[in-house]
Amino acid sequence: MSDQKANLEWRDGAVPVSTRFDDPYFSLENGLAETRHVFLAGNNLPARFSPGFHIAELGFGTGLNLLTTWAAWDASGQTTPLRFTSFEGFPMSADEMARALEAFPSLAEYARRLVAAWAEDNTLATLDGIEARVVIGDARETLPAQDWQADAWFLDGFSPAKNPELWDADLIQQVGQHTKPDGTAATYTAAGFVRRNIEAAGFDVTRVPGYGRKRHMTTARKRT
Template sequence: MSDQRANLEWRDGAIPVSTRFDDPYFSLDNGLAETRHVFLQGNDLPERFVPGFHIAELGFGTGLNFLTTWAAWEGAGVDGPLRFTSFEGFPMSADEMARALEAFPELAPYAARLVSAWGEDPTLATLEGVEARVVIGDARETLARQDFVADAWFLDGFSPAKNPELWDADLMAEVGRHTKSGGSAATYTAAGFVRRGLDAAGFDVTRVPGFGRKRHMSVARKRG
């Protein structure tokens, strides 16, 4: 397991910013609304939820995307637990996670369970009520060793301009190999090299309106 930790500073006392990548973990406008717009709506969720639905993610960060999805899953009343697999290279501490998630009081019941489990084991082996797993380490190495195929992907690494390693063509190819035919991916970025990488990985990629000040984002559907 990686012993590298997140390096943080706090903007306005509440928003964690990675000093390694000089990028905030969530939107300075409204992180919860951004997650719903980019990752839920971008993957046509919760409309596509069915028993056994599997979401995979690059960049677990604060866990905001996971918690938002977990709440949406339970709100949709789907039978059985959500399956969620995320990849994180630089995990934050449980205290840092708790501090960051205080910004989203409506997720507090879920956040308390996540933070408790994270403090025990950041792979989330002890978290109950959801089939969640966080793979710690460099996704360029760890994803290739996984045997799942996801229904949907959240591509949420730090900005491609500042963290290009998490968006390179080889990693996007692995995302494609770990996506079901007809499966989807969504990301806040519309960077050309990311869209080209997804296209080469077998996705039809569309640029759509982004959240807040971000003019565009990208959604993708795996070709059959």
């Protein structure tokens, strides 16, 4: 298990930036709107929500994607817990997470619960109301050990140019193997090698309009 921590600096006092990867954790414009555009809309959510629905994610970061999805799940009228599994190599501290999530007051109640559980156990074993798990360590080692297939993937590592390990062909193959037939994936990047790796992992890949200043992003559907 990795014991490496996130190395952060703060842009404008509010946006955490990884000094390891020289990349912000969420959009400098509107991180919540970006998450909704890229990961929810990109996976046709919440329309696809159903009991037992399982989302998996590469790159837990601040937990913003989990909170955004959790709120959407509750708002959609689901009465059973969402299942959410995320992989994180460099976890931030609970204090850092709390500071980052202050940028999203509409998610404050969810954030309070997340930060409290994260402070106790950063696998989120104690978080109530959602069946969440964060797998700490190198996803290239930890994902192959999993025995499930997800309905949807959020591919949210740092920029492929700066964090190529989370986008390499072998890891994306594992994403494909851990996706149900007709399952989906979405990512903010439209880098050519990423799209090729996703396609080679068994997905039909589409380039669609990105969020804000990003012209394009990628959505994908697992071939049956």
